Amino acid sequence: MLNLFLKIATRYLLKNKLYSFINIFGLAIGIASFVLIMLYVNYEKSYDKFDGSENVYRVFMDYLEGGEYVPGDANAYIVSGPTLKEEFPEIESFVRFRRIRNLVVMHNNTPYDGIVGSLADSEYFDVFDRGLVKGDQRTALNEPYSVVLSTAIAQKLFGDGNPIGQSIKIAGDDSVTFTITGVMDNSNRNTHIKNDLLVSFKTFHTWKIFENDWKFTWNQNEYYTYIKVAPNTDAKLLNQKVMAFVPEGFEFKEKHHMEPIEDIHLHSNKPYEAEANGSASSVKLLAIIAFITLVLSWINYMNLSTSKSLERAKEIGIRKVVGARRPQLIWQFLLESALINCIAIILAIMAVYILLPSFNRFIGQNLSFATVPLKSLAPYFFILIAGVSLAAFYPAFVLSKYNPTKVLKGKVQTSKNSLDFRKGLIVCQFIATIVLLVGTFVANKQINYLKNRPIGADLNQVIALNGQVLDRAYDSIFYQDFDVLLEEMKRNPYIADATSARTYPGDNFSNMNSNLGLTFPDGHTDETHIWYNYGARPDYFNLMGMNFVAGDTFLQTTEKRSNNVVVNEEMARFMGIIDMDALVGKTIKFWGQDWTVSGIVKDYNHLGMKSAVVPTIIRHDRNTQNVLIKLDEKAITMTGVDKALGKLERIWHQVFPVSTYNYTFLDQKFEALFNEDRKFAKAFQIFTLLAILIASLGLFGLTSYTCIQRKKEIGVRKVNGATITQILQLLNQDFIKWVGLAFVVAIPISWFAMHTWLEGFAYKTTISWWVFALAGFTALAIALLTVSWQSFKAATTNPVESLRDE
């Protein structure tokens, strides 16, 4: 019996090639998109999930901002970890990370840069519960000058040899060597705080590159701090206690605050995060899109199968007449559905395998079935099976219901209910399509808006150079050489200007100082609002194309730094200044020192376009972190840029022969700050297209159904004088009505969804009425095109065909 059913099913599929293709193809697209998106969603959700991760929390500081405590930044103080552990018995252990900036590892006199490293407490392996591949985790980070490497870095430095006991140096302090005590395998680790190299925290006390920093006081607050609490601890209660706790000697208006490490990647977006985190709302939206796509493909399948069923009415009638009972027929059709769905699933999985590399490149991740624990996919698999069964059952149910005597007389009339049901499905599909279209339009509009919004600085043809000078201390001779470097560069015909600064627009929070406590010109002292500052040379503003609202850049003095500062408009507003000109020459106080305001620079976006402008003070300083180069007009061509870049590197190495060298184009780095959103918009676009494709297939199916259903009617009307246009109108007006209905429902849904999405941006584009109009018209156009293909065929059929009397 089973064999026979399978044979019939296969024959039927082969006979109706177009139908089978559309059906299987639609399902496969839906399933493949679902699997792809779910791999991604799962990956995003799998951050910092490891053995015992549910007991690990990050400690960060809440700041008093306008009278209220709000999350300040992602760091805590150097003594936060030990103090909290002392105070609260629930806390079993803590790990502090202190990032080592500009880390360059020296091995066999070869410098290796691009390595992310931190000082880390010896309990690292306890808290993060990671075994070492080589070495002893109980002792690896106990002694000063001990280093643990990741397998990747160990491989890079030592090849296949055993690194344990070997020594390396770290640029900046030539006098000490580090011993490798462990190799950790974190290649598969999915964490927001990535480390290629860990240096034992005890090194801190004597290591020259942290010379000024190692005092254990409530002054040092650049420490990522993680605590592990005892199992079954009431974390909420502990957090309340931690927040209420005021340690001895702690004088700031700040509070300690804990957050689960598992939540950081998707839910935390504080200044000074260890890396740019993901966005829970984007992940949620994508997951919703995945479900929509999947459901669309099932709806489609139901529509197509039932519409096609009319052609099988005769087969069913005959089967019933010869004695088939309804359950048998249902089984037969379920089997057929199973066959189609199996083929679709196999195709989908093949498609996922083929598309995964491009998808990975596109989202900048490295997803694979291997990196996702199969267990976590189980619920999705269940959804898939449940949906497929449901989608399969419906047509089987409808098909098996036909009344044999009517069917054999050629009078197929499916119930009005089932037709309404299918119309309802189509309306749902259109709602989804229109919502997705609005989403795509708004997302693109927002990205364009951000791209075209004036930054307040001209980043075009500006390059930031940074490298580590390996054989020098930062003394006066070094600064002289640095001046020489800038002069050399300015002399080059390809280079319009050169200066240096601690940071630049697009560099985000890194390299900016956050501060609390500022005395305004009127003598008022604010202790509750955070503001930011960085150092730059006087010609920084000119090179960056920033404009002054009042005053000018720092007054050039003989010294290389002065007490001159430039403030941005936001800072002036923060200080309550209305007359900008009056601020010039005034004195403000911070860091226990007087500063003179030499100018007010027009607001520019330092943190990218996702964040609003923050109050910022730019100090006169000869900082050497970044050399900023403005290329000359001559270098506007490709070869010109190449020549200029080559020249820059030569000059750099002439002045600093033993050094590493890196460069970045500022405009690119600036735009990269909303890369995530751009990717999101693009993903939105792709899945919208797929959803539309699926919906069109479904509509195609339903139209063919309607046309068959109304074949006789069309014939009669034509014989009675209806023209092709009139018939087309008749057939299409229903679809127009459905799109209209879907449109009405889709407007509030899509408005709400996109309004929520836009909340994540400091600068929002408007959701204009034309976005909805465009989405509606697009949906209508797609619907009419799809429908007209079939209805035109029906309308032009010679009525003689459809009205022939048997």
Added chain:
Amino acid sequence: MLLQLNNIFKWVNSGGQRIFLLKDISLTVEEGEFISVMGPSGSGKSTLLNVIGMLDGFDEGEYHFLDESVHSIKEKHRANLYKEYIGFVFQSYHLLDELTVKENLEMPLLYKKFKGSERKAMVADMLDRFNIVGKKDLFPAQLSGGQQQLVGIARALISNPKLILADEPTGNLNSAQGEEIMGLFKQLNDEGVTIIQVTHSEKNASHGSRIINLLDGRMI
């Protein structure tokens, strides 16, 4: 003269073979005639009727309808021609199931640019004439076969055609009902409507003024 067919041939190509559906048909129909087409099943009666009704084309020969040469005019013009002058009656009535009697009658008028008030008057007139005013709000499924055919004929007549083409109009009816329909045709013919009907029954054919016999697509 209402219409004239001169040496009409119609064929289909099937498997490299040419199968003739109509062979060398020549026929002149005067206004006011009542013609019965007879012949065994598959002899081409319906095909001939469809060609005359311009629902179907032909491959060779000439067809004149009133002053127009049907074989050389454009599709659109041809459609206007039959819309204006020809009404069809079918064996299985072909009423629209979703429409009431009244709406079925009104349907052809919708395609002929009549005003709403005119349509109403014409439909009322037709309901009156066929004595089916009481049934105007019923659906076809609620009528007997004879009543349905009555509505079918009323619909064919509603825009005052010169020619009624009826393909086995009584084929699905019992003899009493068939007799009624034939009586109606006779009456219409007396009022000046030209009728061409296909029938298998000698008795029905005898109502007509002339009989055309077909065999294998040829007139005999």
